[in-house]
Amino acid sequence: xxxxxxxxxxxxxxxxxxxxxxxxxxxxxxxxxxxxxxxxxxxxxxxxxxxxxxxxxxxxxxxxxxxxxxxxxxxxxxxxxxxxxxxxxxxxxxxxxxxxxxxxxxxxxxxxxxxxxxxxxxxxxxxxxxxxxxxxxxxxxxxxxxxxxxxxxxxxxxxxxxxxxxxxxxxxxxxxxxxxxxxxxxxxxxxxxxxxxxxxxxxxxxxxxxxxxxxxxxxxxxxxxxxxxxxxxxxxxxxxxxxxxxxxxxxxxxxxxxxxxxxxxxxxxxxxxxxxxxxxxxxxxxxxxxxxxxxxxxxxxxxxxxxxxxxxxxxxxxxxxxxxxxxxxxxxxxxxxxxxxxxxxxxxxxxxxxxxxxxxxxxxxxxxxxxxxxxxxxxxxxxxxxxxxxxxxxxxxxxxxxxxxxxxxxxxxxxxxxxxxxxxxxxxxxxxxxxxxxxxxxxxxxxxxxxxxxxxxxxxxxxxxxxxxxxxxxxxxxxxxxxxxxxxxxxxxxxxxxxxxxxxxxxxxxxxxxxxxxxxxxxxxxxxxxxxxxxxxxxxxxxxxxx
Amino acid sequence: xxxxxxxxxxxxxxxxxxxxxxxxxxxxxxxxxxxxxxxxxxxxxxxxxxxxxxxxxxxxxxxxxxxxxxxxxxxxxxxxxxxxxxxxxxxxxxxxxxxxxxxxxxxxxxxxxxxxxxxxxxxxxxxxxxxxxxxxxxxxxxxxxxxxxxxxxxxxxxxx
Numbered sequence: 219x220x221x222x223x224x225x226x227x228x229x230x231x232x233x234x235x236x237x238x239x240x241x242x243x244x245x246x247x248x249x250x251x252x253x254x255x256x257x258x259x260x261x262x263x264x265x266x267x268x269x270x271x272x273x274x275x276x277x278x279x280x281x282x283x284x285x286x287x288x289x290x291x292x293x294x295x296x297x298x299x300x301x302x303x304x305x306x307x308x309x310x311x312x313x314x315x316x317x318x319x320x321x322x323x324x325x326x327x328x329x330x331x332x333x334x335x336x337x338x339x340x341x342x343x344x345x346x347x348x349x350x351x352x353x354x355x356x357x358x359x360x361x362x363x364x365x366x367x368x369x370x371x372x373x374x375x376x377x378x379x380x381x382x383x384x385x386x387x388x389x390x391x392x393x394x395x396x397x398x399x400x401x402x403x404x405x406x407x408x409x410x411x412x413x414x415x416x417x418x419x420x421x422x423x424x425x426x427x428x429x430x431x432x433x434x435x436x437x438x439x440x441x442x443x444x445x446x447x448x449x450x451x452x453x454x455x456x457x458x459x460x461x462x463x464x465x466x467x468x469x470x471x472x473x474x475x476x477x478x479x480x481x482x483x484x485x486x487x488x489x490x491x492x493x494x495x496x497x498x499x500x501x502x503x504x505x506x507x508x509x510x511x512x513x514x515x516x517x518x519x520x521x522x523x524x525x526x527x528x529x530x531x532x533x534x535x536x537x538x539x540x541x542x543x544x545x546x547x548x549x550x551x552x553x554x555x556x557x558x559x560x561x562x563x564x565x566x567x568x569x570x571x572x573x574x575x576x577x578x579x580x581x582x583x584x585x586x587x588x589x590x591x592x593x594x595x596x597x598x599x600x601x602x603x604x605x606x607x608x609x610x611x612x613x614x615x616x617x618x619x620x621x622x623x624x625x626x627x628x629x630x631x632x633x634x635x636x637x638x639x640x641x642x643x644x645x646x647x648x649x650x651x652x653x654x655x656x657x658x659x660x661x662x663x664x665x666x667x668x669x670x671x672x673x674x675x676x677x678x679x680x681x682x683x684x685x686x687x688x689x690x691x692x693x694x695x696x697x698x699x700x701x702x703x704x705x706x707x708x709x710x711x712x713x714x715x716x717x718x719x720x721x722x723x724x725x726x727x728x729x730x731x732x733x734x735x736x737x738x739x740x741x742x743x744x745x746x747x748x749x750x751x752x753x754x755x756x757x758x759x760x761x762x763x764x765x
Numbered sequence: 766x767x768x769x770x771x772x773x774x775x776x777x778x779x780x781x782x783x784x785x786x787x788x789x790x791x792x793x794x795x796x797x798x799x800x801x802x803x804x805x806x807x808x809x810x811x812x813x814x815x816x817x818x819x820x821x822x823x824x825x826x827x828x829x830x831x832x833x834x835x836x837x838x839x840x841x842x843x844x845x846x847x848x849x850x851x852x853x854x855x856x857x858x859x860x861x862x863x864x865x866x867x868x869x870x871x872x873x874x875x876x877x878x879x880x881x882x883x884x885x886x887x888x889x890x891x892x893x894x895x896x897x898x899x900x901x902x903x904x905x906x907x908x909x910x911x912x913x914x915x916x917x918x919x920x921x922x923x924x925x
Contacts, residue, residue, distance in 0.1 A: 243784045245886025275886060279788060317789070331878040334854035341853075341878055344888075366799070393798070406797050437797050444796075444861065475858050484862025517855030522820035557859050559866020572833070575867055617829065625910075627822075657826075657910050665910040690909035726904040727784070729889060762906075764784060764886040 240280040246763040247344065248272045251297055256736060256755035258714055266295045267756075271304070273344060285314045288327075290378075299751050300347040301508035303377025310378060311351060322358035322368075327351040330370060332389045332410040335515030336471050336495075337433040337450050340374070346749045348509050350499075351375045352385060364393040374499040374511060381499040381511055383416035408435035408448075414513060416501060420456060425466045429455040431497065431514075445476035450514075452497060457595065458504040459541050464595035467539070469494035471516070484559040488519050493550035493586055493599050495537040505538060507750060519555050521579040521613055523631070525653050526702050527673040527684050531635040532741055533583060533609040542642055544592045549599050551608060553583035572619035582610045585639065610634045622659070629653040637678065647677040663692040671702070681706025697721040702738065720758075727764035733757070785901055787814070787894075790881040792849065792874040795861050802881060805847060805874065806899055811920050813846040814894040816876075816887055819859045820852070823908040824891040830913050832869050838917065842924045847872045851882050851890060897923050 250270035255261040272291040277284065291307035292300070313326035329351055332338045342349045354372025361367075370387040373380035387410070394405040410433040418427050431452040438445050452469040459465075470493050477486035495516060498504050503511035518535045540548040558578040562569035587603030590596075612632045619625040631651040638644050650673070657667045669686035684702035691697070701717040718735030739753035789803040806812050815831075817824035828848060831838075838844055848871040850860050857875065864873055876882055885894070887906075893916065895903040903919045905912065 241784070241786060241788075243886065245888075247888050277884065284788075329878060329880065329883075334857070335878075336854070339854075339878065342883065391799075404796050404798075439796055477858070477862055479862050479865030481865060481868045484865030486858055486862040488858055515854060517853070519855065521859075522856055524820055524822040557862050559862050561866060561868050575829070577863070577866065619833070659911045661911070663909065663911050663915065667910070690911075693905065693909050693912040693915050696907070696909060722907065724905070724907050727886070727892070727906060729906055762888040 240278070242279075243277045244763075244765045245275040245277075246273065246761070248761040249297065249344070249758070250760075251754075251756050251758045253298070253754055253756040258711075259736065259753050259755060262754070262756075264298070269295045269297050271297050271300065271344070282318050283314070283316050287312045296347075298754060299508075299749065301377065301510050303379075303508075303510065304347060305377075308378045310349070311375075320360050323355070324357075325355045327353050327375065328356055328370075328372075330356060330368075330387070331515075332387065332412070333408055333433055333435050333448055334473065336448060336473060337410050337431050337497075337514055338387055338412045339512075339515035341515075346509060348512070349375055350510070350512050353380050354385075356387075364396045366391045374513070376499070376510055381503075383414050383499045385499060385513065386413040386415070387411065403440040404438065406435075406437040408437070409433070410435075412497075412513065414497070414499060416499070418456065420463045423456055423463050423466050425454050425456050429453055429497075442480050443476070443478050445474075447475070448473045450495070452495065456501055457494070457539055458501055459539060459595055461502070463501070464541075467494050467597075469496075469537075471495045471537070482561045482563070485557065487554060487556045489554040490519055491550070491552045491586070491602070492516060492535070492537045494539045495550065496539075509749060518583075519553075520581045520583070520609070520611055521555070521557075523613075525629065525651075525669070525671060526686075526700065527651050527671045527682050528613075528629075528631050528653065530673065530682070530738075530740065531633050531637075531647055531649060533581075533611070533635065534640060534741075536583075536585065536608060536640070539597070540642065541590075541592060541595055546638065546642065547590045547592065547597070548585055548639065549588060549590075549597050550586040551583055552586050552602065552604055553581065553608075555579060555581035570618065570620075575615075575617040577613075577615040577617075579613045580611070583608045606636065606639055607634070608636045608639050623661075624659075625657050627653070627655040629655070645678055647675055649673055649675040649677075663690065665690045669700075675706075679704055679707050679712070694724050695721070727762070729760070729762040731758075731760045733759075784885065786899060787896070787901070788881070788884045790876075790884055792876055792881060795864075795873055795875070800874070802874070803899070805872070806896060807845060808899060809843065811842060811844040811923055812896045813844065813916065813920075814896065815846060815848045815871075816851055816882060816890050816892045816894075817848055818850060818852045818890060819856045819863055821890055826910065827891050827893075827908040827913070828869060828871070829867065830910065831916075832867070832871075834913065834917075835870050838920065842920050844920055844924075845872065847874060849874050849876050849881065851876050851879050853877065853879070895919055895923075 253262040253267045275288045277286040288311040290310040292304045296304045311327040315324035329340045340350045352372035356370035358368040368389045389410045392407045412431045415428045433450045435448045450471040456463040457465040457467045472491045474489045497513040499511040516535045516537045518533045520533045536551040560576045562574040564573040584607045585605035586599045587605035588599040614630045616628045633649045635647040653671045655669045659665045667688040671684040673682040686700035688698040699719045703715045707713045716736045716738045720733035722731040734757050736755040891908050892906040
């Protein structure tokens with residue numbers, strides 16, 4: 219009841235304040251699932267077959283001020299494998315602020331990112347159950363167009379509460395080239411500090427309550443060339459292995475990127491080295507499977523795929539120290555990727571009438587090598603030593619339009635996935651994946667899209683095949699069916715069809731989708747963060763409304 | 766249940782206060798420069814904002830399809846498309862080579878931590894927003910091949 223009163227209050231306040239330069243917006247999202255028993259994959263044995271995650275966000279803007287609130291409801295329970303802290307209905311976020319050209323002030327809950335997020339990122343991803351907003355205040359000050367300073371203080375959201383630690387942050391961005399009034403090249407510098415203060419009650423190991431992290435960044439571009447580098451260093455902190463403090467170690471990360479581009483051609487390369495860079499708002503949350511209490515963002519720098527079979531063996535960044543057994547020791551990762559994009563020109567032999575678009579990605583990631591002392595949970599990392607190979611991938615995408623109504627995509631992926639090291643289980647998986655996609659436009663908004671996929675591997679669950687058929691009746695209504703089938707599985711009972719049928723209706727910003735089917739258990743990954751979902755069968759409904 | 770009540774309450778009373786303008790949020794150019802979105806939207810042009818990401822296949826299909834006809838559109842009308850990438854640090858570095866390699870003619874802006882996407886309550890991409898005189902006149906989410914013809918009609922209807 220308290221919630222409704224709060225919402226009403228906000229609503230009436232906004233009405234009274236309503237003027238020409240004010241704007242009230244409402245966003246609502248609901249993701250529900252009805253889980254069903256399945257003769258192939260087994261009965262649904264958890265509580266509550268019907269589960270629903272709901273988000274209502276109300277924002278009010280009046281000249282330079284803004285006010286907002288987000289209510290969340292997980293009733294009767296949140297979807298499978300969301301953090302158990304997301305339960306019942308409550309006000310999750312409230313915020314207010316002021317924004318002008320020179321000054322920004324925010325209070326309540328807010329999101330923030332410093333640099334690429336390697337030192338600090340708070341954001342929301344509802345599909346992954348991540349909302350690590352900070353509750354407190356932040357101030358941003360830009361004395362001129364070339365300089366920006368900001369500072370923050372807060373506690374991190376955890377479920378409907380906040381975690382025990384205090385987070386302090388400072389960030390600066392300086393554009394050197396515009397201060398010097400140069401426009402033939404561009405040079406930016408960035409410097410950040412993030413502190414996390416959580417009481418150390420450990421009796422054996424001595425380390426400070428406050429853990430300090432600093433980041434320095436440089437960004438340079440001239441004509442068609444560009445490059446950037448970022449270095450992060452984290453001070454001595456308790457090293458959590460198997461849920462306990464086992465040692466005291468510092469951490470660091472280095473990221474380097476460069477590229478070249480002109481019309482029709484682009485290339486980019488990343489290199490990254492990370493050592494013991496897990497950073498959580500509560501030390502005890504280290505390595506939690508629900509992605510809660512994350513302070514910094516360390517995505518896997520590999521290509522993010524969008525097809526069903528290319529998303530079975532997904533690499534995840536390995537910033538953590540892990541001493542599972544004497545043959546499985548991890549202290550970080552080192553590696554890189556290269557991306558290349560090229561358009562074969564129109565009206566050439568290979569380009570054809572419409573041109574052909576090619577994208578190539580190659581990545582290689584390995585563990586950091588070093589000296590390990592398994593008994594004492596200690597190590598010394600080599601500066602640029604390449605240890606056990608974790609993952610490599612080559613993918614080639616060719617997009618071709620054949621005529622006004624036909625177009626197609628060919629996609630090939632070769633992966634080497636070290637399951638023992640990435641998932642800390644056993645085995646190594648080598649795959650070849652092929653995807654062919656064709657779209658046929660039938661006119662007046664109607665179109666058909668067909669996808670055929672195959673994954674070849676001698677390892678793990680062996681071969682898979684899959685297909686998708688999508689029919690767009692018009693720009694608002696679409697129906698689809700897809701299926702992936704693990705026909706190569708050695709275990710007859712695991713030769714399962716993961717089929718899905720569904721449709722979506724879109725009108726403006728409003729969207730409704732309905733799906734019935736069987737979901738493959740595994741990782742759902744968005745932006746390099748993954749959430750594990752168990753195998754399930756059922757009906758899913760999603761509603762997105764925006765006013 | 767009370768949650769539903771609140772929703773119904775808002776549906777009934779608040780439709781008049783819909784999203785009509787773009788909140789003035791700071792984005793970045795490919796060179797890393799900070800810009801305010803409202804300064805980037807031309808007052809005298811019809812502007813299409815396309816929210817996309819480098820890993821989103823339908824988004825790329827849409828931007829590829831529009832790039833085929835973009836020259837004609839710009840010839841016929843006083844219009845511009847701004848492609849706003851919602852990629853985060855994982856895939857952000859792929860944007861510049863991708864835009865170059867594909868030869869896209871659009872202005873590209875980066876919504877690094879999805880602040881603008883969140884402010885506009887965008888849950889799924891691709892999402893297209895068409896603006897005239899800085900006011901929202903059309904929204905479409907999802908891509909169905911050929912929908913660009915519908916965008917063309919909207920621009921035509923709203924061009925003088």
